[in-house]
Amino acid sequence: MPQGDWGDLKIGRLLLRETFKESESVGTQRTLDLEGQESSPPLTRTELVWRHDNLTALESGTVMPLTFTDKPERNTYVNVDSVSADYTEWRTDVVTSDWKLGLTRLGSDAEVDLQSRLTGVARVNDFSLTGERWHAPPIGHYGYQTGTTNATVMTRTGADGAITVYRGIPAGVSPRWGCAPTSYLNGRVRLTSSGTELCGIDQSLAATGWALTNGLVNVTPGASGTLDVQAYTDGSWRSKLWNVSASGSASSITSWDGATLLRNDPEHVILRLTRGLNPGRATLDLTLRRGSRTVEGYLQTTTSSTLAVYRSSSETNTSFAASGYITATDDDADGSRFAVGSARTFTAHTNGGIQKAATTSLDFWIGAVASQPTLNSNPTFETDTSGWTATNATLTRSNAQAKHGSWSGLLTATAGSAPRAQSTPNIPVTTGQSYRASGWLYAPTTLAAGAAVNINWYDSGGAYLSTSANSSTPASGTWVAYDAAFTAPASAAFAAVLFTMNGTPGAGVLLYGDDIRLRTATPSGDAATDLRNQYIGALPETIYCVRR
Incomplete structure (x- = not known):
């Protein structure tokens, strides 16, 4: 319970005190109005400020689940029409946020399907690749359909549980599926700052202390490299450090001057990092999609240079640069192999990575050919010979x-x-x-x-x-x-x-x-070649509610 004996009201990712009254109206559209108050105490001041800031960051025009503790029959999907919040602070005493939400009620999962409109085409690439159309709805969805042609199915198990990934989505098809509002956020992509998840994009975000995750991939600033890219395999997070450089291997970026959220939806988050080059600047856009085994990157500089993304410590690797990717030659101690690539031609980096000279932009992806759980005990004999x-x-x-x-x-x-x-x-x-x-x-x-x-x-x-x-x-x-x-x-x-x-x-x-x-065996869909094709075919997703 967020405050005292009140129930929880949750809109999208945002947790609020459940209001006593919910006002609904019908006409040209079904509206739903809520108002309430968050206060400190009983919340801490930090919790109160987070709720206030995330209220005002809620984005209009996006489908959001709305759920209640005490009024679960009102659970539904909504669009945000208006948000207002009055922030009041009595110094050393009480802090309050009196808020109002104006919503359009789209319907419960008994009334509406969710439709994922996969827009655009496969990435332009230098390898004559058509890419693979794929899609991952929330954990707990049901009734997934792609018209008269069914997609193939694979399951990836991450920190949030088993998520279903549909492969080979027919061209021109927008998948439809059902999902209870209470399940909509399961398996989502999320951006946290100092351990707290953020809603919307209008947020004050520190350049350190952030984490971008979807339960399969977790990206944070690196302790010694630029990025720490972790893959969830065999029940644990497995870490690899990567350097990002705007000047070849001579000097990697070790810290950022600023961070900005460009997109922050459960299915797709884009984080932009900025670094001054004195003169000029470098920007790195990191993109993570629900169900993906890779994080996508786009590095840009204002002046031409050698741009590179590579393992911070050398790892024996095999170059398939002619096909658009590099992968580790052998399994690491966790049984996995890193994979990295680009849609454009590049030169292989000796550490394991990619680089491109005399350019102002470099697109890339980083992932892992993830190990499956080890079935036998004691594979490494580190303690004894048991098993x-x-x-x-x-x-x-x-x-x-x-x-x-x-x-x-x-x-x-x-x-x-x-x-x-x-x-x-x-x-x-x-x-x-x-x-x-x-x-x-x-x-x-x-x-x-x-x-x-x-x-x-x-x-x-x-x-x-x-x-x-x-x-x-x-x-x-x-x-x-x-x-x-x-x-x-x-x-x-x-x-x-x-x-x-x-x-x-x-x-x-x-x-x-x-x-x-x-x-x-590594399932079809998680090999390095598959990850490359999924990067080439990754399509922006916009979700709509459609009456059944």
Whole structure:
């Protein structure tokens, strides 16, 4: 409850004290008038000022949910027609904001559909890409339809829960869907300042202390780089620092002089950051959309220079500049790979990133090929060797070699063929679903028959069915990545991941393993190429209420 025993009144993102009276009228349109008071005490002065400022920032012409605690049957969608608020402060005593809202009642979800009008065309690009039309409505929506042709569906799980992303939206179609007003904000994009979410765009916004998030991507000022871009994967936020530079790699922007909100809707937020270059200035527009795995950026300068966006610390990467993107070569310690790209031609940055010389603008996107939850326990052996069983070998924890962290699992062959360490217990799997086995292996000496990171499949009774193998002969004295996806065969109910020496290497032969994981394969839609196409095809969205 916001004040005493009053209920909550919420319009869009803004929480107010529920008013005793609600006035409605009908005629050429259905209107709804509310008035009330916010006061400190019982609110703190900061809370009172926030509510007053966010009241006056409410934007007209945008669809907003209106919900009540004590009058839930009045829950509806509205347009804001007018807002007024009288701010009064009795010094050291009481602060009040007496407010009035004039609204147009659009209807409840029983009366209206929400229609997303996806406007514009695919981004102009230098790679002959048509892009992919995609769209993500709120978590909790229902009855999504795109005319006679259905879109394909994928689910992305973020900090707010599972959000449905519709892919391949037919050209010229404006999707329609239903959503209870109480669910409309679920999975939204939000801009917070010092931990407080802002409404509208007419806001006083500090250049520090802000965060832009949609539950899948979270962007904040970087502690050492320009931006901290975090991806939500495997139940946690995973951070990577990025530099943004208006003068090549010589000097990145470490702080901003000002911040401005250009758009602030649940489905789409644009933040503009400004930096003086003495002379001239640089502006960086950051855009985040609901359901997106990437943050979009547009860097501009008043004079021509080398503009760049790149990892603040070097990470081994593979350039697909001819196709419009760069991605990490291997999984990081969290099992993900960064991805970055542009709609226009660029030069790859050695750290992992993009740059362009003699220009006044650079568009880009930053995201991650996000890891799926790791199904086996203890993939990195940082604490012990629990969750693993050795066959024809001994398994110990060693810090002589490590790919991630400080420790790895050391497999020492004894007698017999295929010395191996296998995850335990077996992991439930679904027949026909794709699973990914990955890891790093280090052979101190050449293994003539090679090594592998495999999946063993078992039936519902635990009987062995078959092995899916990813085998090669690793170069001695270096870490080698293994990564492959396999489809669970018929009758498979369980699986285990293992790292192994092939053949019969003989007693005493060593093999180190690190970051050995079994995961559901990266879903279609989250690969680097898909993220690039979604950036090219990302369309501005405007939401309208349409009578059913």
